[in-house]
Amino acid sequence: xxxxxxxxxxxxxxxxxxxxxxxxxxxxxxxxxxxxxxxxxxxxxxxxxxxxxxxxxxxxxxxxxxxxxxxxxxxxxxxxxxxxxxxxxxxxxxxxxxxxxxxxxxxxxxxxxxxxxxxxxxxxxxxxxxxxxxxxxxxxxxxxxxxxxxxxxxxxxxxxxxxxxxxxxxxxxxxxxxxxxxxxxxxxxxxxxxxxxxxxxxxxxxxxxxxxxxxxxxxxxxxxxxxxxxxxxxxxxxxxxxxxxxxxxxxxxxxxxxxxxxxxxxxxxxxxxxxxxxxxxxxxxxxxxxxxxxxxxxxxxxxxxxxxxxxxxxxxxxxxxxxxxxxxxxxxxxxxxxxxxxxxxxxxxxxxxxxxxxxxxxxxxxxxxxxxxxxxxxxxxxxxxxxxxxxxxxxxxxxxxxxxxx
Ligand code: ASP
Ligand code: MG
Numbered sequence: 001x002x003x004x005x006x007x008x009x010x011x012x013x014x015x016x017x018x019x020x021x022x023x024x025x026x027x028x029x030x031x032x033x034x035x036x037x038x039x040x041x042x043x044x045x046x047x048x049x050x051x052x053x054x055x056x057x058x059x060x061x062x063x064x065x066x067x068x069x070x071x072x073x074x075x076x077x078x079x080x081x082x083x084x085x086x087x088x089x090x091x092x093x094x095x096x097x098x099x100x101x102x103x104x105x106x107x108x109x110x111x112x113x114x115x116x117x118x119x120x121x122x123x124x125x126x127x128x129x130x131x132x133x134x135x136x137x138x139x140x141x142x143x144x145x146x147x148x149x150x151x152x153x154x155x156x157x158x159x160x161x162x163x164x165x166x167x168x169x170x171x172x173x174x175x176x177x178x179x180x181x182x183x184x185x186x187x188x189x190x191x192x193x194x195x196x197x198x199x200x201x202x203x204x205x206x207x208x209x210x211x212x213x214x215x216x217x218x219x220x221x222x223x224x225x226x227x228x229x230x231x232x233x234x235x236x237x238x239x240x241x242x243x244x245x246x247x248x249x250x251x252x253x254x255x256x257x258x259x260x261x262x263x264x265x266x267x268x269x270x271x272x273x274x275x276x277x278x279x280x281x282x283x284x285x286x287x288x289x290x291x292x293x294x295x296x297x298x299x300x301x302x303x304x305x306x307x308x309x310x311x312x313x314x315x316x317x318x319x320x321x322x323x324x325x326x327x328x329x330x331x332x333x334x335x336x337x338x339x340x341x342x343x344x345x346x347x348x349x350x351x352x353x354x355x356x357x358x359x360x361x362x363x364x365x366x367x368x369x370x371x372x373x374x375x376x377x378x379x380x381x382x383x384x385x386x387x388x389x390x391x392x393x394x395x396x397x398x399x400x401x402x403x404x405x406x
Contacts, residue, residue: 002167003125004029007039007135007157011174012231013077014044019084022172022231026081026130027090035125037164038092039135039157040081042073047136047150063108067137067147071097074134074153082132092130095121097137097145101163102156104138104146111138111146113155113218116163125164133160154215162222169224171211172231177238178203178210180402181255185393188403192253193236196243199253202345202379206256216240243347251348251355252400257393258341259386261291262314263371264321268302268331275328279305282320288313291341292374292383306372308383311337339371340389343381344396356380362399368392 006026013019030036042050050069054061078094085092101117121131135153138146148155154171161169175183176191178200183189195203197220204213210228219226219240229237269275280290288309296304309317314337325333349355356373359380363370368391372383384392397403 001033001035003035003037003164004168004170005037005039005157005161005164005166006170006172007153008041008172008231009153009174010041010044010046012172013040013042013081016080016084018231019077019081023081023084023088023090025231026085027088030090030130037121037125037131037133037160037166038081039133039153039160040074040077041135041153042070043077043080046073046076064144067108067111067145070147071134071137071145074136078132078134082130085130085132090130091128092132093124094132094134095124096134097156098139100131100133100160102133102138102159104140104148106140106142106144106146108140108144108146110149111140113138113148113159116159118160118163121160122164149212149214151209151212151215154212155218158215158218158222158224158226162218162224166224169219169226170237171226171228173210173228174230174232175210175228176230176233176235177228178208178240178254180253180405181393181397182208182257185257185390186255186397188397190403190405192238192405194239194241195253196347197240198243198378199345199347200240202343202376203254203256206258206341206343206345206379206381208254208256211240250346250405251352252344252346252402253348253405254345255393255396255400255402256343256345257389258343259389260311261308261339261341261383261386262311262317262335262337263306263308263339263383264317264333264335265304265306266321266325266328266330266333267304269305270329271298271301271303276305278328279321279324282324283309283317286313286316286320288317288320292372292381294372308339308341308372338386339383340386341381341383342389342392342396343379344400345379347378349379350377358399359396362395363392366391366395368395
């Protein structure tokens, strides 16, 4: 008998038909003798629809009330799944995040889980129920409902799995696992049987949106192994685990790409201490995340500074940067959203030289211009023109022989 936490994402509970399909699967796992905690997302696009409804009330969207509203999506699918299970003679009980003991801070809309008190769900499991928990939500110290950021049901699942010391944490989704590249772009992309937390974290935050990055981080901290697999078939998925548990030796594990990328350049910024602080402080105050930064070599005590942000922040960033150009005494700026980011990820890069050079060579051979470069221990990213991004992903996939990875 195993204690299993299984999370089903929005596409797996998008209709009553789909809920019935996963209920059959859950019932089967239960009949095989397992104890089950099932975490669900809201049905299909429910969260987006609720956000749209909220916007229709007016311009002021109080985050406390937004969380109150958005949490209902997951409550709906949790109750519907429990009802479906009951109707299949599989006793189940659904719970909100707070009933399940998920305590968070009060940072509405992106609250962090502080602690899970699993007493209630443990006792329900003891009584033989399948426990269904509404994902994506917790309760603040003040007793208010919070939500955990978009995609937050993944984090709910990992936190619950850790607190009840589950034997397995399974994330059921609409893809077969984690791939060497987006299969819609590269037809030869292969499913990885294993990937390390670090690699997954890079891939998750680089736009290969299989799991919420924060959930991967959480799993890494508590060393909870995760299996990502499809809810629509029985194929084994991808295990996300500690790098040292992985066999074999591969340098590059995957090619990720991200279209949600916009570029700014500020020209002739005076070269003096405090300039970068001023620039990035102002953007941070607007809640705009800066990703890559390049400061060019100085000439005549002036620099050009270029950086990237998320494309959806572009409109908000333009007036901020425009103001800064004036206050900093720069000569002007340019910006655009016709760029995208391509990255190679692999834990093996740490011990192999020349990987970045191979990447640049592959892009050069394909005549793809690189606007910016950034690196970490296990990743190299390049900003390229958006209309060449698919070529870039394909050529890199080929260069690093990812179509042959085991
Ligand atoms: N329903 C929430 C969202 O769409 C949380 C989740 O699906 O994990 O972001
Ligand atoms: Mg998701």
